[in-house]
Amino acid sequence: MTARKPARTAPSSSPAAGAPRTAPARTAPARKTAPATAARTARAEPSRPRRGGTRTARPLDGADRGRLLAGEHHAPHGLLGAHPVRGGTGVRVLRPYARSVTVLAKGVRVPLHDEGDGFFAALLPADTPLEYRLLIDYPDASVETHDPYRFLPALGELDLHLIGEGRHEELWTALGARTMEHQGVTGTRFTVWAPNARGVRVAGDFNHWDGTAYPMRSLGSSGVWELFLPGVGEGALYKFDVCRPDGSHTLRADPMARRAEVPPANASVVTASHHVWQDQEWMAHRGDVPAHRAPMSVYEVHLPSWRPGLGYRQLAAQLPAYVRALGFTHVELMPVAEHPFGGSWGYQVTGFYAPTSRLGSPDDFRFLVDSLHRAGVGVIVDWVPAHFPRDDWALAEFDGRPLYEHPDPKRAAHPDWGTLEFDYGRREVRNFLVSNATYWCEEFHVDGLRVDAVASMLYLDYSREDGQWTPNEHGGRENPDAVSFLQEMNATVYRRSPGVVTIAEESTAWDGVTRATDLGGLGFGLKWNMGWMHDSLEYMTKEPVHRKYHHDEMTFSMVYAYSENYILPISHDEVVHGKRALVSKMPGDWWQQRAGHRAYLGFMWAHPGKQLLFMGQEFAQGAEWSEGHGPDWWLLDPSYAAESDHRGVRALVGDLNRVYAETPALWQLDTVPEGFAWVDGGAAEDNVFAFLRHDAHGSPLLAVSNFSPVVRHGYRLGVPEVPGDRVAWAEVLNTDDARYGGGGVRNTGPLKPEPVPAHGRSTSVAPTLPPLATVWLRPV
Template structure:
């Protein structure tokens, strides 16, 4: 492997001197990276498992060219700070600088035998100063264009000098970062491949205001960052270094000198790609995916989400079909979800996380899709495929906390930075993690920009924000003495409130058609109220109360349900206080809570019937729907992230597969009727869209209500949670003429695995008053079933 031609103006002798073979390292066969910058233009990268403190191969003697005039001695203070990795302005010492009588060039190249400056028509060898420093004064009136030839024992490398480049981050970027208002922060911080001063490379920037010094380290330096100190860009706390010839695929971290002088090596908080866990390095990357979803993006905001069909299939990508990559998922998931009729998928967190058993809820790489299933472009391909199938993509987003891993965000630069400085505010009491400091402008900027990043860079259509309640309350899961009140003496976390308002306002302003959804389990007022009216500004909120109450009711034996009737009706007392989603999520089918069908009492027939009837009740109830994978075919076992849904239950060779396929057919029909009948979604947030027919039939275990669309067209939903058939059951209806009511869905139908007790003919409305209405119909109620009717 030969070094790249250094310069069209360099001599043939120079080129020949640079062509030196690089032997493979002993641990494993090395891989070449294109233009790895400080290490050389064509050099083998270090093995991935090489220790962080390992040294490069020992240098070999060599070198050529006349020597430069000796430079003034290096200041001992500068020498010590550079070697200790705690210099704030390495570009002031390293690189080329005019001096009386010429241009002083100084390089820091540990383990090198010689360093030679290559300029137009000349090559001048620098003098060794010890500790890896080389310097000399070139007889030139101004700083020339130059490159460096660095000779080691086993390589002669021609490279650009990183210290001849001006800062690659603009003043506006720094101003916005300092103000905490950089809404495209990912374009300013992290590793950004770019061309700078006519040279291709990567700009590395990191926010570390407490650091005494920061260095870049990576596989292109054999994980020794001594030669690559970064410069501080003033009071913003941002450090920067442009590394020419370092490109995509390079692995890197930041070597940070803490305030006490000790060092810590950290992954990039802004990394857009990471190694596959348990490896922890960040990877230089850029987006190349060509989107095909222009029509979807142009029209996704045509109708407000709370006035549109919104039926969500919740997915844990890594276990939906274990072992599939993002691109393989793109071949299967869109077709499956489209066939079931869901309008959206909700992906459990895809941001990088070190422990798979956390399901993604303990994030270390907030800007990187997990590399377990492929690259960021592969994830873009999956989102694109879902959009082209007409399916929206919601992503779980976790700004409530982060883990304590010592290579990630915790005490990032030696002091609390992303977490609150008060240990009582920093430690999350439930999960052993750390809470963000929402009062710090840079931290809020990091999170707000992250929300917009997923929407803009990955075309995400919605963010479901996890654990909002734990953010809103200072005393969340804390005892007396473990928390302190806010400035007004209350328990509200005012910083978190302000952050959530800013995040929602920014996301909605920048990304029309995107929806934010709060997982908020308390009665906090105004979660979905606009921010300009004092609310948090979310578009939707998970109705945890409905989920808890309705599942409590369904778990009772039918004979006991009449004593818990209000568990199913209470949700209508507050149904219009927020814009709600009705969730049966992953949290309800793990950790001993049982799968949805297994929560139901009785034998297998009763369990399946209850399961189907409950889904029918859920789809008719005001609010949007969310169902976790596996529940669409009545999986009986709890979900496990290790093996995912029990797909074998649908295999025709399995004796009871018809039972499970019947439930899946029902879910598809529920979504089909739901999408076609505006009464079921158009007025979800308006009291005029709902009316009880009979909400008090506790003895019968019956719930009957009407849903209305904007034109007043009704749908009658009747849920019957007793295992008996009720004939001639009379219900009041709004239609008094000779029109009939037809059955449009019956969860007891044979195609779903039921007993097929049906209302075959249209039911004529009779002038028999019932339930406060002048007309009524007489119907047959199947056992443990939900039936929907519409006027003929």
């Protein structure tokens, strides 16, 4: 639109952007509304010239007039805009608050007749060009613009067909707000799925949040409503004014919005991407080796609190270098999709297609991902399709009835979080979520999706008591709709985005989480090993003198280690809400706590499975994490502590990652039994665990953890005979190294195998085991 004067003030000063607004009553006395009887008489008479040669158009039917004003009309384009009629071209415009409206076309300038209530109309000569503009005069401004109601639908039949089938894999290109050129005019196409609505209008800062002038048209049985608004471009704020089945109105953010206002404001924002990607090499090779056969150590990050106050672009200047220096292969970002309550850490999403504006624009987020890729770091994002909050401006009963949520209130209400569960059996809802998964992979180049709370989706009785849930058609507790959805999501992501891995946070013994969908599995690439995490942390919290009674908590994971493809997670959930930070879980004094922390990390990095560590735990932060202030970076300040204290633990993590990446035995056969062998898994009295890891060529690494606070000299361990000229075992990592803050008990020289049988092997070595430490040895 082209403003010729300062913006009009009717309605008067607009409230905070995005907030629901009530337009002042129109000054109806300034216009006259034709009575119904007069309208009927006018319809029976031929149109006749008026002042200045303008002829009146046939008046609107009273019912149509009322429905347009009430925002209940499904086909406003049939009544507004220009249409051929007997005797010429009828033009009708709905512009509340306007004093006059004039049609401008090539060689034509025709004032429209004021019909009252914001309607203006005239009968133009038949040869009037249909590519016209409107000159609209308000009490203190004049605006020249194209008429939105002279345009054909800007959404194609194929899009509508795919939406109706629930198979539109690029739904974000069809629904929402998209800037475009349509019929030679630049503007924004607005589309929204609201099948139960009686009418939908577009309201935004471009019309003072009064959608009366912008009713959308229904595109048939698809349930989609559409309107192309010329002149509306990037940065415009908008919502949908939805008329519910009962005639009431609700102002809703766009479910498909690709950008949102900074909370607590909640309007949607028209956006378009201008980012030029520079990660071509990364994208071309990220899928060369499947994730379960590649090294993967993940640094979990809550972006708003990693370095509080930094936006996406500022984070891009610091996070990639930090992660690369520590040797992590990936970062996992706690949810970045828009959410109104920061205290939910992003797990209560209202804008599934919009990166949170708290940290910048969508292109700013692209810049961060691009920077991580160019640093050689993969990006996994937490994705939350299990539930959504009940905010009355978002998805809940979006068009007046349950739409995204299940229609059965007992199935819709999530018992733990006060949120709503998606209706996975509805094809359009399933399409919304499947397309959202592909959206993050394709639009933002993310390398993985960690799917939150999978168990709550799979079980109908999740956190419900008897009588609070209904069995499935087979009498079971499984949710077949959720199973089907997860299978479709995984199959679609893997087909469309080679190199992407999907990861399930699934805490039960559901069979086949990481099994291929064509074999009946859910189709995930990896699964969080929640059992290992709980058992191993339970063991580590015990005083060393009591650990022998809990020895099997550290060995039990190998009973099921190859049932799925696992990640070993020490995530944010384990260091909040009174659970204590990782180092603070360890018993003993500060030295023993740090020693236990280091020994545990050494055990974890050697155990089959990929690794995940939450921020702050890489330098043994003693306090629980808080989203308000993030990690205690001051602990790393040389003026605060000796280099061997917190900085020593961080140095260990860097070395763990370096040796891990250089040693295929630690990751190449993570998911098959050939990659692991116990040397001694039964030394409960000694609190010792010793095992071998092998790569695809049989090259071994020996990992030994001593979780007692005593030095064990000459601790004999059976080792395999190594072919070739490698005749000794050398220490490649020792968590008791003085550089890490340990006591410096080392095996400084090579350990030559001796012909002394041990642990079922004909040869053995006898290393010294430091107290509360893990040692890795490798043939040299």
